[in-house]
Amino acid sequence: MDVVERALAGALYADDDDALDMGASLLAAAPPDADAELVRRGEEFVRRAWERGWQPADVMRIVRRDLGERHGESAAALIVGEARRYGDDLPPRWRAQLDGLRDGGSERPPADRFSHAAAVLELYRLLVRLPVVEPVGPIPGTAPGTAVCPSSAPAVAEPRMLTRIRALLAKAEATGYPEEAEALTAKAQELMARHSIDAAMLAARAHRVDGPGACRIGVDAPYEAAKAILLDAVASANRCRAVWDGGFGFSTVVGFESDLESVELLYASLLVQATTAMTRAEASQRAGGRKRTKTFRQSFLLAYAHRIGDRLARAASQVAQDTTGGDLLPALGARDVAVADHAESLFPNTVRTRVRGAADAAGWRDGTAAADGARVCGTDHGGELPGH
Template sequence: MPDADALIADAVAAVRGTDVRDAERKLDRLVVGTVDGPGVVDAALLGRLAAGLGRLWPRGWQPVDVARIVDRRLGARPGRLAVDALAAQRRDQAGPVPQWWDDQLAGLDARVRWNDDAGWLVGWAAREGEDRITALRDAVEVLALLAGLPPVAVLRPPPGGPGGAVATGPAGPSGSRILDRVRALLAKAESTTFPAEAEALTGKAQELIARHSLERALVEATAAHPDRPGGVRIGTDAPYAGAKALLVQEVAAANRCESVWSDDLGFATVLGFPADLEAVELLHTSLLVQATAGMLRGRRERRGGGRRTKAYDESFLHAFALRIGERLRGAADEANRQAVEAAGPERLLPVLAARSGAVRERMETLFPGVTRARLTVRDAEGWHSGTSAADRASLGVGVPPARSIPGRR
C-alpha cells in the first residue's frame, strides 16, 4: 500500500487535473489511508500544507493574501482550514520573523489549537461540525490551490531569509496620536446618519492625514535610515470588484501612492511610503463603508424602490470613487500649498519630488507591464446618485476627474 505522502501527492495531482472521476478515486484512496492509521495521513497533510505555504513566501505571498485567495476561490470553510495551516507553518518557521508578519497571523486568529499533528484534522472537522471525509477533501483542495498560485510582487522581505525582520510597509496600527484621532473621526463618520456630520468628520480626518504625511516626509528627509517605498494589498472582492479597485486607486493617488489591480487574484497592490500607505488603508476602509451605505440609500430612493440592478450599483460606485478622488486630491493640494508656505518651497518641494520619484521607480520595477482600461457607465441615475453621495461624504474641493480604472495586471 502506498505511503501517506504518495497518496496525498496522487490526490492533489488528480484534483488539479480535469478527470473528475480520477479525482474522486484518488480522494477515496486517501480516505482509506495507510496501514498505520488515519493519523499518519492527517499529520502528513498538515506537513505538506505548511511546506506549500513556506514555498509561497519568497514568491511574494503573505498570510492575509493566502487567507483571502483560499476564501475567495474555495469558500469560507476551506479558508478556515488554511488559517490552521498558517499557524502550523509559523510554528515550524526557521529564521527571523518580522512583527508585521505575526500581526497578520494574529489578525487571522491563526494559532495552534491541537496537541498532536496526528489529531489536527479530526479536531478541525469537529470544530466545523463536519466529518473527516469532508475535511480531507478541503485539505486536498487547499493544497492544490496553493500549488498553483503564481508569484506576486514581493512587497516586504519574507521571514526566514536576509532582511526577513525588516519592514518596508506599514508595521500595523500606528502609535501616532494623530492617526489615532483619524481612526476615531472616521469611525464616527461611518456611524452617523447625518451626511453633513459625516462630511465634517471625514474632512477633518483628511486634514490630519495630510498634515501627518507632510511632517513625516520632512523628518524622514534628514533621517539616518529614512523610510523606503513599500506596499500593501487591499482586497477587491465581488460584487463590483472593479468599482472597489477604482476607489482604492483614487484614494491612493490622492495620497502620493500608486495602485495596480490584480483582478484574477482579488486585490489591488498599493505602493508608497509607510505613512501614506496607512492613510490609504484608513481612508479606503471608511469610504467603502460610506459608499455602500449611500448605494443602499440610493436604491431605496430610486424609482422601483429597493430593487437591486447591477448597472445602477456599478455606476453608483464608479461615480462615488471618481468624485471622492477629485475632492481628496483637492484637499491634498491645499495641504501641500499650506505646508510649502510654512516650510518654504526650497525645503519641501524637493523632498516631495524625490518621494514621488521613488514610488514611481518602485512601481516600474514591480509592475513593468501594467495597462489601463476605460470606464464604462451603464446607468445615468446610478452615476448621478453616486456623485451626490460622494459630495456628502467628501471634502468639498474639486478638480477635473481622471476617467480611468486602476492599472491592471
C-alpha cells in the same frame, strides 16, 4: 509517510476529479498517524506560497473565493500552524494578518474521513498551483538584510495621529448626517496629508534614506472595478500608486509606509460609507416605484469614486500648499519619484484598463451626491485603471 506521498502525487498534479477522489480514498483508509504528516505537508505548501510572494490575507482571499469558507478554515489552521515556527520573528503586516486569523475561531470537525481528505486535497491543489506574484515585503524568517521592501515596517513616530484618524473615520461611518460625515472625513484626509508631510520632513532633516514599500489590499466582488477605481483615487491622493489585479482580487499599493497606512484606513472607511449611502439611495428609488438593479449600483459606485477622487486630491493639495516650505518641495518630489520608480520595478508591464462606463443616470446622480456628502476623494483617472 508513503500513503500520504502517493495520495498527494496522484491528486495535486492531475486536473481530473477521479485522481482527487482516489487520493482521498487512500487518505481515508490510512492509519490515524498519517494525519500529522498530512498537516506537515500542508504547512510546507503554505511556506512555498510565501516564497512565491503571497501573504496570509492573499491566500485566505483566494481560498475563500475559489473553494469556500470551510476550506478557508482549513487554510487558516495551516497558516497559523506554519507561523508558530517563527515565534515573534514576524514582519509587522504579517503579525496583523495572523492575529485576524487567530481571532476567527477554529476549524470545524470533518463530517467523515473521505470528505475531509477530499477537501484537504482540493486546498493543497490550489496552494501548489499559486503562481509567483510581486513580493511586497519580507517573509518570516528572512534575514533583515534581504528584505524586499526597505520600509516594510510600519512607522512608529506618531501613533496618536493614527489613532485620531481612525476615530474620525469611525465617526464618519457611524453618523447618519452627510454634513457631519463630510467634515469628519475631510479632517481625516487633512491629518493624513500632514502626517505624510511630517514624515518626509523628518527623513529630510535626518538625512535618512528611506525607500518606498508596498502592501496588498483586497478588492472584492461585486463591482470590483468601481472599488478598484475608488482605491486608486485614495492612493493617488496620498502619494501612492495602486495596481489592480482583477484575477486575484487585490490591488498592490506602492508608497512610503506612513502613506500606506493612510490608504488602508481611508479606503476601508470610504467603502463602508459608500455601501451605506448606496443602500439608502436604493431604498429611496424603490419607495418611488422605480426598480434598480446591478447597473444602478455599478453607476453609483463609479460616480462615488470619481467625485471622491476629485475632492481628496484637492484636500491633499491644499494641505501641501499651506504647510510646505520651499526647502521641502525637493524632498517631496524625490519621494514621488521613488514611489514611481519602485512601482515600475515591481510592475514593468502594467496596462491601463478601460472600465465600462456608467449606464444608469439615477445611479450616477445619487453616487455623486453621496460622494459630496462624504467628502473623500482622489484624482480623476478617466475611467481607466493600471493593471497587470
